[in-house]
Amino acid sequence: MQCVPFLIALAVLVLELTPAHFIYTGPFLTAVPALAAVTLGPGGTTAAAALALVISGVTATYNEAWGTLQVYSNFLALSLVSVAGFITSRAMQERRQRELDQVRRIAVAAQDVVLRPVPERLGPLRAASLSLAAGTGAQVGGDLYDAVQTRFGIRMIVGDVRGKGLSAVRAVAVALGAFREAVHYEEDLVEVMNRCSAALRREVAVPGAYGQDVLLEGFVTALITQVPDEPVVQLVNRGHPAPLLLHGGRAAPLTPSLPAPPLGLEDLVSGLPEKPESYSFVAGDRLLLYTDGVIEARNRTGEFFALPAAVEAIGGAAAPEQFLEEIHQALINHTGGELADDVAMILADRFGRAEHVL
Known part of the structure; x- marks a missing residue:
């Protein structure tokens, strides 16, 4: 036309x-x-x-x-x-x-009802979260995140529903609802992830519950972490970008040894992870959980955003809120002021036992 x-x-x-x-x-x-x-x-x-x-x-x-x-x-x-x-x-x-x-x-308000900022202090962690909406279009994305203090440790989730709009927001609400309930009584971190998957399968099975934007892609990437009192972090990753651990000034991805499919694609593989993977997470370390809108952000020449380099450049001196804001500014500078996809991040600092007591 x-x-x-x-x-x-x-x-x-x-x-x-x-x-x-x-x-x-x-x-x-x-x-x-x-x-x-x-x-x-x-x-x-x-x-x-x-x-x-x-x-x-x-x-x-x-x-x-x-x-x-x-x-x-x-x-x-x-x-x-x-x-x-x-x-x-x-x-x-x-x-x-x-x-x-x-x-x-209206769409962002609906999303804000589901998502909430993480507390600044969670047991042995100092934390912050950031959620950014893409600069174009009226549809919100399906990014999700949360952090909860439980008797098993600090449990965090970050994920991404394939698709956009209110259908994606409903899927986010289902996944977060299952997570927020399961983290308090499921000791096994893998079982917490399975609860989220089961809730999504039940919801998608409801006739007319979701539009074709979600049904056609039909999966959710998710990462659940647990930080106990011991100096470790345990991860269950289902097709989500690996978190970054900043240790000694170097940022390294905590890549799973056995890749697992996103939620909703379990039938395509014969086996799933039976236990979480553990990594060292000592005092002074920083753990960054994020959605793919961060690493898939492109500049005008098509180059992806170099998140590890940005994390190392900021370092560990900045407070969590300031750290995420500097990542935000780096993203804006890289993309020329406009994000193509929604972004969600959680930053968790591990501090020492003495500071934890204080």
Whole structure:
């Protein structure tokens, strides 16, 4: 539809420069900016109007029609329609933007009801969280995160529902609801993940519960961690980007030894992890959990965001909130100010026993 005004202008030019120039094309040319106002924005309308005026001048010169009342009437009509088309297009653009902003605010409010900032202090951890919405579109994504203090240790989750919109938000609510319940009575961390998977399978099985944007992709990546009193962190990773551990100034991914499929794709493999994997997590270390919107952020040349380098550059001196804000600024600088996908992050600092007591 967007190319129709320009095709009409081209057709008029061809008619006027051929023996068929006896056909009166004025009304067709006047329709060019009018159609552009409906299908294009103010910029496209201006370009279409300018093209129509140029073609009108070229054809008048070619047909030696300057000085006739018809030519000046065509120019006047074309100018009036162009101005009216530009004003209409500008008004339509502003109205669509207001509607888009309103829908976006409602969608983000629905997401904020489900997600909540993590507490600043959780047992042996100092923590912070950050959630960023993509800069385009009215649909929110399916990023999820939470951190809960339990009798088994500090348990955290970060995940990403494939798809966008309110259907994804509903899936986020289901996964987080299952996590928040299971973490308090399931000692086995793998079983906590299985509870989340089972809840999602039950929800997706409800007829009409989810739109095709979720059903077509049909899975959720998730990472659940547990930080007990011992200087370790235990992980269960189901297809999610590996968290980064900042130790001694170096950021290293805690990659699972056996890759596991995302939630919802269990039937595609013969075996799943039976126990969590443990890694050293001592006082002074930082653990960063994040969604793929961070590492898949691209700059104008198509380069991915180098998260490990950014983490190492910030280091361990900044407070958790400041650390995440600096990551945020680095992302904005890398992408030129606009994220293509939603982002969620949790940062957890491990401090010593004496500070823990205080």
